[in-house]
Amino acid sequence: MFDSQPASADLPPAPSSPAAALPQLPQPLPRTGQFAGRVAIVTGSESGIGRETARALCAAGAAVVLNGRQAERLELTRQQLAAAGYLVAACVADVTDYAACETLVATALREFGRLDILVANASISQRAYFADMQPDVFRQVLDSNVYGAVFPLKAALPHLLASRGSVTFISSISALNGMPSGSAYCAGKAALTNLAHTLRLELDGTGIHFGVVHIGFTQNDDDKRVLDAQGQPVPIAHRPPRWQKTQAEVAAIIVKHIRRRRQRTVISALGWLIAIVHTYAPRLGDWVVLTTMRRMRNFYE
Template sequence: MSDTQLASSGAAPLPHPVRPSVPALPAGTAFFAGQVALVTGSESGIGRETARQLCQQGAAVVLNGRNAERLAQTRQEFEAAGYAVTSCVADVTDYAACEALVGTALEAFGRLDILIANASISQRAYFADMQPGVFRQVLDSNVYGTVFPLKAALPHLVRSRGSVTFISSISALNGMPSGSAYCAGKAAVANLAHTLRLELADTGIHFGVVHIGFTQNDPDKRVLAADGQPVPIAHRPPRWQKSQAEVAAIILRHIRRRRRRTVISALGRLIVLVHTWLPRLGDWIVLRTLRRMRHFYE
């Protein structure tokens, strides 16, 4: 049976498979020792740093991305550090590609314990200006780019009583100008996680959401403009940004504690507070900043 057939059929490996490529670590030295994690969008950025820290804590990790050259560079870097990794070029908005991605994990390591749905496309465009196809592209990357890897991985996560974390954004908590499709997609996956907790409560799978705030980005990170062209991300004051390492550490703590929701940064927690108790004040603040600080959104 091929990797793709194995993933799509729901077939699972024998209990406690032998995984010679996972490094043996003394008990208690690393929380994720012996576990296998798949991190989508881990060729760069937050996904790469999260994968690195999982490896440092003993996990075997499946790296993923769409850029074959960048993914190969990340894999080579990790292997040089002695980490147990494999990789798969896959577009997570393509279900067949996600089946192959999960099959890669099973072929290399024999099981799957952790899925972090991190891959997504962001935008820098006002709704009225966006081409319909661009809106769909951003929305698909955030929604189907989360749903399809999970659908392919679900039988194996049921078997391991594993952990699923959707990477969302603080912009999903109350919306943000120039981010309509991105905010809608990130809000959708947060509600999806809640639904799955109810539907799959008996499986023992952990479903969590991490709402990420402003984070330092790779210099070449790009988002989509209204016409679909890649452009630099909007300006963010450095003092408001967390490092990728800080964000990755919070994601791992979220998984270890099997938390339902983690909101990163004081700004994110303030948004939750204001949106819950003083929504009109929240809208007033956003409209005021939109008039006075348009570069913040553009």
């Protein structure tokens, strides 16, 4: 209890309440589910696949830190998941800024006291041929896909090592063989595969998991945009609906990949076909792509 005597001029003013004098304590973690007691960061989770991956991790018992650059949309997602009874926090952060990534990791530690899972999902895509792209646009797309994964991992690594945690890089089936009008995006996503392989070798024996998920064609939010050659946001190129998985289906596969600590997951039969053809018959794969460029230009443009 507080002393009822008036405060002395020699003493600092008393806090307005007992809670104001105490540091914030981490919230109790869920006790049920496959990921009970685990804490995850999902970058780019204000919308799309990231949002549904966060939802799926929450449903499996994890506490999740949401991330994005649009404060209003991020807060709306946080409110939706919290209203469903999930334990979530949110941090506005540009993951191509290392200091912002340190803040993101600090949010997980402050809110939940630990970090076990990192899903590096945030990225920018494109819809432009290389010859037409402005150099700064190429760099923006490449940075989002490479440094947007490297910087969160670098900030989180000491805590993931301590928890023998899991890191999953979200890549694309287009990284397996390349895709016209996607040079910077494909290059960035392909880099994640070699990054994961290198880290497995460097950190062998530490117990940390590094995996890559190659996403196939997925249904997008209606307002999903990619960058054109001048850096302006434009709708994503046409994808036949019958080739697309729902965001929830993709999220379920990502969570299964994390739970089984897989090194690589390729989503969809088309993805596996691309992987096999690229490995064993690359010239056939190139012929198929060149043929579709002539006959299905709207698939790329």
